[in-house]
Every structure is written in C-alpha cells, then in structure tokens.
Amino acid sequence: MFNQSRIGKYMRRSISLILVLSMVLLTGCGSKTYKAGKQLDIGVLPDLPVYGELGMAYDNAVIAQGEEIDAANYNGCYAAMLVDETTKDTIVAHNVHGRIYPASMTKIMTGILVMESIEKGDISLDDVVTLNRKVTFDDWDAMASDLVGGCSLTVKNLLYGLMITSYNDCGVILAELIAGSESAFCDMMNKKAKEIGATNTHFVNCHGLHDDDHYTTAYDLYLIIKEFSKHDLAYVIDSLDTYDFTYTDADGNEQVVTIEPTNEFLTGEVNFPDGYSIGSWKTGTTEEALNCLIMELKNDSTGEEYIALVAGADGKEALYSAMTELINKAK
Template identity: 80%
Template sequence: MLKHHSVRNRLFKVTTLVLTCSLVLLTGCGSKTYKAGKQLDIGVLPNLPLYSDCGMAQEYAVVGKNEEVNAANYSGFYAAMLLDNTTREPVIAHNAHKKIYPASMTKIMTGLLVIESIEKGEISLDDMVTLNRKVTFDDWDAMASDLVGGCRINVKNLLYGLMITSYNDCGVILAELIAGSESAFCDMMNEKAQEIGATNTHFENCHGLHSDDHYTTAYDLYLILDEFSKHDLAYMIDSLSTYDFTYTDADGNEQVVTIEPTNEYLTGEVNLPDGYSIGSWKTGTTEEALNCLIMELKNDSTGHEYVAIIAGADGKEALYSGMTEMINTAK
C-alpha cells in the first residue's frame, strides 16, 4: 500500500446528503486499455479565442500567447507546462495555448460537475442507480467497467471508478443522472469552462474518447484542475492507491473489483522524485492524444506548489521520463 499523497494538509470533510433516486440508465462494456499510435499533427484553430489575462495574474500563473519558457527539452511533446502556483510564474512552457486533445483528462471537468452537484444536494454519494443496458462506444478499445443491464451501483462508486481507473461508462451514467443526457451534460461542461476562463476548450463528450471537435489547451487544463482541486472530495479520491469498486450484479450478488490509479507514480511503477507529494491528477491516452498527464505537486521542503502537464508523449516511458525531468526542475 502506498503512502497517502496530498498537496494540502487538511481534513477531508465531505457531507453526504441522502436523497431518494430511482433512475434507469445506460452503462458500459468489458475492461480494456487504450493503445497509443504514431504522433499526429494537431493544428491550431486560427480563430480560437485566447483567454484574457485581465485580473487573472493575482489568482493564476499567466502564460503569454506564444510564450516559450525553458522549452528546449520538451519540443517533442504536443505541449508541456510547469507552473509555480506559489509565485504565479511559469517555470516551463511549451505550446501552452496550442489546441490539444485531452483524452481522459476530460474527466477532471466531469468529476468537477459531479462533485458540485453533490455539494449542492442535487445528488448524493449514496444514491443508487439501476442500469437497463450497457453503454457502448464506437472505440472498441474504450476503458469501461463490467457493469451491464440490471446492475445497481451508487454514485460514490461511479465517481471513484471514473476518476481513479478512468471508466468511461461511469462518466456517461453520471452525466445522464445529473443532466438527463450526455449532450445536456456537455453543455454544462462547456458553460463551466467559459465561467472559469478556459475559453480555448470545447467538450463533445464527458469521457474524452476522440472527437475532432473535442479539444482544450494545456493552460485551460491548468484552470480546470485548479477549480477541481478546490474541493476536498477531489483530494480524497486522488489520494487513493487502491479502491474496491463495488456494485450489485443483475442476479443480486455483490461484486467487488479492486481498481488502481492510472497514474504510475501512485501505483509505484514509476518513482516520484524525493521530496515531492502529489495532489489532484489525471492521465489520458488515445491514439490521437497520445499519452498525457496533469498533476498538482508540492515541494515538501520549500512549500511551493506546482501544476505540471505533458500532452502528446509517444509512449508511457516518454511521458513519465519527461514528467520526472520536469518535477526535478521545480524548486
């Protein structure tokens, strides 16, 4: 068991509001993993609106439109960025405002809206959902749980499955629970993105499977992660090294699947540099996005907090070696 990771030393206070909820929704297919293909060229939309830095500098680190900072070692990625959230300064910036495909980093926004719905009392972690069939995806390789029609599962397990091991079907189920349909939920996602200043972002789905019109930027993901990590429940989920994903199958039998994070620093497959701890995070992998990771970090000796992101790494080895090099740059 790995030690508990968090950026902020605080108690998690998550209020569970119990509501009566009887809904029939769709769900997913067998568990599989993504494959990464060759690196693809992603252009920049000429009319993509840029964020306004007016009033943002006091709350966020600001990176100029074409600003490149210590970027020489990261030119092989679609984008790379390390921001010091303590000094509000960029340490590394490469293609910070270039259009990228977010893959499962999309789920940061999905999780944010779910947590906000819980905090508003619109849904509860204990609410039970009954499924009438499984959600399927055009991408046969999509990561999904083993939930099928007739299964019963609560919101907590759907949320944890979504954020920890990146179950795409959990995202669809939660989207329908909150908004009535995935498309209506995407409208909420796009509205939230605009609200927090992530104006170079457009969501077409709640999970991140590829769509040409589903895009973001490294800087927008920084803004979205910052909003997500304001919530204690986000830290609780992202601190876990394992979780028992639990549901009742169609025959009424309890099923428990022990899931692990997709972040290899948390599973111990990759060693996190000494003296750092991890806060909120999300990985993402599709053929078009390649391998991606965004994380909050804290230098335990200096107290400085950072957000690090790499998008478009051609393989996990390249992703984690680049991220480790980036972390070692932090002070």
C-alpha cells in the same frame, strides 16, 4: 509513501458533504457513438487569448501567446507546462495555447460537475443508480467496467471508478443521471469551462474518447484542474492507490473489483522523485492524443506548490520521463 505525504497536505481541509440517501433510476438515452478522425494540426492559433476572462489573471500564471519558456527538452511532446502556483511564475511553457486533444483528462471537468451536484445536494454519494442498459462505445479498447443492464451501484462507486481507473461508462452514467443526457451534460461542461476562463476548450463527450471537435489547450487544462482542486472530495479520491469498486449485478449478487490508478507514479511502476507530494491528477491516452498527464505537486521542503502537464508524449516511457524532468525543475 505518496499517500502519507498527500494526506499530510490535504487533510487540513475539512469535508462537509451533505449525504441524502435515496434511490435513483437511470433512464438515459441510447448509446452515443464516437468516430475517430484525423490528427489535429497541433500549433498555436493566432486568435487565442493569452488567458480567459478579464480579471482572472491575478490568481493564475499568465503566459503570452507563442511564448516558449525552457521548452527545448519538450519538443517531442505536443505541449508541456510547469507553473509555480505559490508565486504564479511559469517555469516551463511549450505550446501551452496550442489546440490539443485532452483524452481522459476530460474527466476532470466531468468530476467537477459531479462534485458540484453532490455539494448542492442534487445527488448524494450514497444514491443508488440502476442501469437500464450496458453503455458501449465504438472504440473497441475503450476502458469500461463490467456493468450491464440491471446492475446497481452508488454514485460514489461511479465517481471513483471514473476518476481512479478511468471507466468511460461511469462518466456516461453520471452525465445522464445529472443532466438527463450526455449531450445536455456536455452543454454544462462547456458552460463551466467558459466560466473559469477555459475559453479555448470544447467538449462533445464526458470521457475524452476521440472526436475531432473535442479539444482543449494545456493552459485551459491548468485552469480546469485548479477548479477541480477546490473540492475536498477531489483529494480524497486522488489519495487512493487502490479502491474496491463495488456493485450489485443483475442477479442481485455483490461484485467487488479492486481498481488501481492509471497514474504509474502512484502504482509504483514508475519511480516518483523524492521530496514531493502529489495532489490532484489525471492521465489521458488515445491514439490521437497520445499519452498525457496533468498533476498538482508540492515540494515538501519548500512548501511550494506546482502544476505540471505533459500532453502528446509518444509512449508512456516518454510521458513519465518528461514529467519527471518537470518535477525535478520544481525546486
């Protein structure tokens, strides 16, 4: 029972979110296009720092440039990483400072900025957004909701749709709501990345659809998910195995779509190893990034907490096999 164990871990944290009921009209810019490019030459870049800002190492695992730790079983992936967050020991490190495409793991940073805006009182989970258009993408198979111009829904539904089932259009709508445009929101994303030491990351969109200039590293994602997990709401969202995504269509009729997580450990499509709990997580998949997953874990027997990442696995079977192997090392 994934939810019970996760709730047992995280309900110790209290949620004190200020809810301000208001109506918000979305008046963003026209749709931005995203053109796929060639695969990055994945590898260790010699000029990357070992970690981000000076003085941050005490709270993070430190992995030397080019250091490979128990990495032989992960050579089929772009990168793999397992850190014991209780001791800050690195158990597995494979290409952790090499540049990779994050795909929808990008949405972790988007979620951070949305939750910060909620906590500051700039927006509320109950705020209602009315769309002035349908958000579209060049990628024909980009994951998106059925929202069109004239539809209305709450910030809560936008955020939950973004993080649970990875609706790309929800990210654009939230970005425009908070920053006025997606490009301005990306400036906020890049600023936040540098603030937390993720200095080898660059975002050009809020969702992770491919762009050659949109990249990160496994180590930076480790820092980003740690920042994400500072927010109580992150655990509320990531504890759900279903959610009723609700909106009002252009004719004023309520529509409800039951959505499921993209993490197949949570849907039961892949067996999750016994004795562990899942905290925050995010998947990512594009043709260029291949299959990716980052998760927080807890060993229920020892209480030790971990962060595990696999990026660039060729297929879901390879992804979940590699992640299961990482989890089994967390003992």
